[in-house]
Amino acid sequence: MDRDINGILKDAVAGIAGIGGLGSNAAVALARMGIGRLVLADYDIVDESNLNRQHYMIRHLGMKKVHAIKQIIGEINPQVHIESHDIYVDGCNAPEIFKDADIVIEAFDVASCKAEFVNSILGNTGKKVIAASGLAGYGPANSIVTRRVTERLYIVGDGVSGLSEGEKLLASRVAIAANHQANLAVRLLIGEEI
Template sequence: MKVYVNERSLDVKNGTTLMQLKRQIKKDSDVVVYNGFIMKKDLSLKEEDNVVFIKKGEIPKKEDMEAQLVSRHTPKVHEKVKNTSVGIAGLGGLGSNAAVSLARIGVGRLVLVDFDVVEPSNLNRQHYFIRHIGMKKTEALKEIISQCNPFVKVDVVDTFINGNNAQEIFKDVDIIVEAFDNPVCKAELINSVLTKMNGKKVIGASGMAGYFSSNSIVTKKINKNFYIVGDGENEAAPGCGLMAPRVNIAANHEANQVLRIIMENE
């Protein structure tokens, strides 16, 4: 009889029970999930049942994590995702949230670039926590990603990025996410990528401030190598600040566009 344990196929004898399987596979597990439900009592397994054994706080084995991602993405998709490297320029509201989404789907390598530290004012929209206040954003985000998916390779570059050093920093990545607040820095980076980096694709953002309709945030293809996210109008200004809902929507538009490029579904 075939069942699935931690998303991997396993042949077991007819009549095997859930708790027998637990003793065989992971007797120290604290939680048993049976076909999507937490189960504490014993029962006989059936063909095609799906069981997950969890020990609280334990980092999954790499092969188990891989199996979980494959089961959610399908093998073809996951293989492409895990062989992609993405550069994130700026680790504020856009960059920190986009990076975490990309780590969660199993992007193989992230290059995280910023020179700043986490401040209390960042917590209204950026993917940091109180314990990170005063830490370099690069190191704080690397730690967060390790708690989401410890098998993503994360390289950090603690520097101010501009048109002069972007080529060297991002020479080995496949796709670049521009996530700056400063419009001059945005323009410098995007121009450098499009004119000097041999067709590398870059995703920028413009207009995600305030509390306007989330439906106005869209992804637009500007040319074959440049995409821009946002509403194109609502930049941060008095009475129209940067806040988590719209910033996170824009960040995940950027992450989703990375995925569309990976899957050649533009």
């Protein structure tokens, strides 16, 4: 990266709603790319069932996700300023939580929560949102793509995959999608469009 891009990213603020499989991996990717500030929101704790796809370790079990990811990012890039919100994010509080973010990544598990969050941010702010959908299981990695849906909404995923009965969430496609989200956030922050 040249100095201009480094400077832009150092001054940028990215928000992530949900710090599970998508959100924890996207946060780590953004920290590694030199983002200056992250606004992170999640109310959940790290559970053993999270370890197969989320960027946490055994030592984080029982910790609030926002505190665990802050610790991880501090070990990767202590220059990143973390603003963490230990709160259930919904359509009512989302615009206030992410008011300082230049761009927002949606990283929820539940479709109705995804829709409520995206609609709230798009309807109440001028911010761009990078959402994710259709990436469960272990299907083809190359089917995960990034699409521009509207002027301010982008969706990462294959658009079709759901979790079949007996199938479990796996790290590979979740991490691919999270890195698509982080990569697009950086592209948009430095002025590129897709």
